[in-house]
Amino acid sequence: MSGHSRAHSRPDFLRHVGRTLIGILIYFIPIVWAAATLFALIWVIYTSLKTNPEIFADIWALPKGLALQNYVKAWKVSHIGSFFFNSLLVSVPAVLLTAFLASLAAYTLGRYEARWNRPIYYLFLVGMMIPVHLTLIPLFVAANSLHLGDNLPGLVIIFTAFMTPFSIFVLTSFFRSLPGELADAALLDGCDEFGLFWRIMAPMASPGIITVSLFNFFWVWNEYILTLIMITSPEKRTLPLGIYNLAVASTFTVDWGALFAGLTLLMVPTLIIFVVLERRIVSGITVGALK
Amino acid sequence: MAPKATRTGIGERWRQATAPKRRQRLFVSLFLLPALVPYLALYIYPAIHAFYISLFDWSGFNKDMRFVGLANYERLLHDAIFLEALKHNMIAVFGGGAVMLSLALFFAILITKGARGSRFFKTVITAPFLLSGVAVAIFWKFVLDPQFGLLNGVLTAVGLDNLTQPWLGDRDLAFPAILAGVIWWWIGLFVLIIAAGIQRIPTQLWDAAKVDGATEWQTTVRITIPLIWDVLAVAAVLWIIDALRLFDIVWVMTKGGPGNSTHVLGTYLYSVGFGERSGLYQLGRGTAIGVVLFALVFVSSVVYLRLTRRKAIEY
Numbered sequence: 001m002s003g004h005s006r007a008h009s010r011p012d013f014l015r016h017v018g019r020t021l022i023g024i025l026i027y028f029i030p031i032v033w034a035a036a037t038l039f040a041l042i043w044v045i046y047t048s049l050k051t052n053p054e055i056f057a058d059i060w061a062l063p064k065g066l067a068l069q070n071y072v073k074a075w076k077v078s079h080i081g082s083f084f085f086n087s088l089l090v091s092v093p094a095v096l097l098t099a100f101l102a103s104l105a106a107y108t109l110g111r112y113e114a115r116w117n118r119p120i121y122y123l124f125l126v127g128m129m130i131p132v133h134l135t136l137i138p139l140f141v142a143a144n145s146l147h148l149g150d151n152l153p154g155l156v157i158i159f160t161a162f163m164t165p166f167s168i169f170v171l172t173s174f175f176r177s178l179p180g181e182l183a184d185a186a187l188l189d190g191c192d193e194f195g196l197f198w199r200i201m202a203p204m205a206s207p208g209i210i211t212v213s214l215f216n217f218f219w220v221w222n223e224y225i226l227t228l229i230m231i232t233s234p235e236k237r238t239l240p241l242g243i244y245n246l247a248v249a250s251t252f253t254v255d256w257g258a259l260f261a262g263l264t265l266l267m268v269p270t271l272i273i274f275v276v277l278e279r280r281i282v283s284g285i286t287v288g289a290l291k
Numbered sequence: 292m293a294p295k296a297t298r299t300g301i302g303e304r305w306r307q308a309t310a311p312k313r314r315q316r317l318f319v320s321l322f323l324l325p326a327l328v329p330y331l332a333l334y335i336y337p338a339i340h341a342f343y344i345s346l347f348d349w350s351g352f353n354k355d356m357r358f359v360g361l362a363n364y365e366r367l368l369h370d371a372i373f374l375e376a377l378k379h380n381m382i383a384v385f386g387g388g389a390v391m392l393s394l395a396l397f398f399a400i401l402i403t404k405g406a407r408g409s410r411f412f413k414t415v416i417t418a419p420f421l422l423s424g425v426a427v428a429i430f431w432k433f434v435l436d437p438q439f440g441l442l443n444g445v446l447t448a449v450g451l452d453n454l455t456q457p458w459l460g461d462r463d464l465a466f467p468a469i470l471a472g473v474i475w476w477w478i479g480l481f482v483l484i485i486a487a488g489i490q491r492i493p494t495q496l497w498d499a500a501k502v503d504g505a506t507e508w509q510t511t512v513r514i515t516i517p518l519i520w521d522v523l524a525v526a527a528v529l530w531i532i533d534a535l536r537l538f539d540i541v542w543v544m545t546k547g548g549p550g551n552s553t554h555v556l557g558t559y560l561y562s563v564g565f566g567e568r569s570g571l572y573q574l575g576r577g578t579a580i581g582v583v584l585f586a587l588v589f590v591s592s593v594v595y596l597r598l599t600r601r602k603a604i605e606y
Binding site: 143 | 421580
């Protein structure tokens with residue numbers, strides 16, 4: 001606002017009104033945008049609390065009561081419960097395994113001088129430039145001969161492989177930036193190499209490891225295309241795949257209440273993590289993209 | 292081997308203490324293997340194998356791979372649906388990119404001005420970025436539904452009935468309608484990146500301009516945008532890579548339809564390769580599409596690495 005102490009002559013006043021109008025217009029778009037976004041998120045959640053007749057009557061209206069039976073039905077009848085557990089059974093081990101393997105490798109690449117370190121670092125980096133689509137068909141072919149197809153442990157290993165490049169890229173520079181004094185002291189005390197990593201360096205790098213794991217979790221929880229290729233048995237579907245089948249594959253018999261309950265279960269975990277750890281995630285996004 | 296000076300220069304003593312010891316080095320190289328083995332076997336090997344598979348006519352399970360050389364690629368040149376899919380990726384890259392970057396720049400400028408509610412605004416518009424493409428696609432389908440969709444409902448409510456459309460049923464409108472969903476989905480990422488760029492500019496620069504009587508518009512055009520040019524370039528390339536890799540949202544919303552009018556390279560690869568169209572697996576032909584996609588993404592990624600590794604402008 002620039003309406004300082006100057007006297008309000010007429011052209012000044014008009015300019016002020018004009019600016020206010022522009023100001024309103026400028027804020028109109030972001031306000032509508034944010035309101036629509038907020039509505040979208042809330043809509044999915046409250047629709048999951050409506051009965052099927054209520055949804056059919058008006059899909060955008062507020063619920064009249066809390067049809068919690070949607071969740072019971074979704075969980076049992078539509079198998080959302082088993083999809084949810086499948087997602088957890090894949091996501092959590094894959095994220096933990098990646099955190100461990102990538103930290104170990106990044107620690108080595110970041111803290112040791114060896115002739116092969118640089119080429120290996122670039123070998124990992126190349127992975128970030130390969131779109132997953134290129135690997136779909138060969139992976140489909142290979143995974144079946146390696147017995148990694150259509151089973152959840154197989155997905156864990158495949159997802160670990162796909163999360164490795166990004167994780168190593170971020171963690172190598174993180175390990176490199178850690179101070180070395182503690183390591184010096186530990187070595188003097190006769191600590192071995194793995195103890196040095198496990199007891200000294202990895203705890204020091206834990207902020208970086210946690211941030212990387214959060215982004216890995218977001219990716220793996222929402223992963224769709226690889227799962228679509230690898231999983232063929234209905235009972236092994238993860239949430240995104242299960243919900244896709246619920247929404248698209250059976251158009252005539254869709255249990256809408258169950259579908260929205262499933263959507264809510266798919267969306268809420270990442271949203272809760274985002275709201276709780278927003279600062280860390282936001283700085284992770286910007287640092288990751290710009291450095 | 293003498294330890295080289297590193298960028299950080301920290302822990303040098305420790306590195307000198309460990310580096311020459313051969314036993315330790317052997318031990319430490321074992322630290323690399325557990326990450327390297329699955330990565331090479333399940334990511335790099337399939338990527339290399341793809342180039343080989345793309346030279347064959349291959350329907351999958353039975354061992355009837357037939358070498359056809361570059362015929363799969365040659366066929367793509369005359370494949371109208373492939374060319375249209377490529378065109379859609381390009382529309383996403385350029386058209387979508389222009390809309391995405393200008394909107395994100397606009398939002399980022401507003402946020403960094405510290406207007407009331409900026410923090411909340413930032414949180415809300417970033418939230419969709421963390422959602423599954425499947426969830427976003429299903430929601431967006433409800434918005435665009437011709438019968439009970441929110442968009443047509445709002446248009447009718449404000450008296451613009453004549454603008455209502457069967458969005459996803461219209462060959463010309465379907466892809467732009469999907470693209471709008473993608474922008475809604477990912478805009479937070481770009482706002483955050485651009486806002487971080489703006490926050491790096493020292494505030495004295497704006498203060499000085501204000502003292503000289505510059506308007507908001509002038510400071511934005513003459514100071515902010517030129518000083519974050521490098522960040523905008525990074526954001527642009529990031530968008531290009533994402534726009535080339537589109538899959539989930541398109542697949543769930545339309546499966547490339549109606550009448551193949553919304554395919555992108557990713558969805559066309561899937562429907563050709565896994566027989567969604569003909570019922571016959573065409574693994575070689577599908578993989579050839581993957582190789583084309585790889586070439587586009589790879590070149591963009593190299594540009595991205597070049598841009599991010601260059602030093603930021605010194606003020």
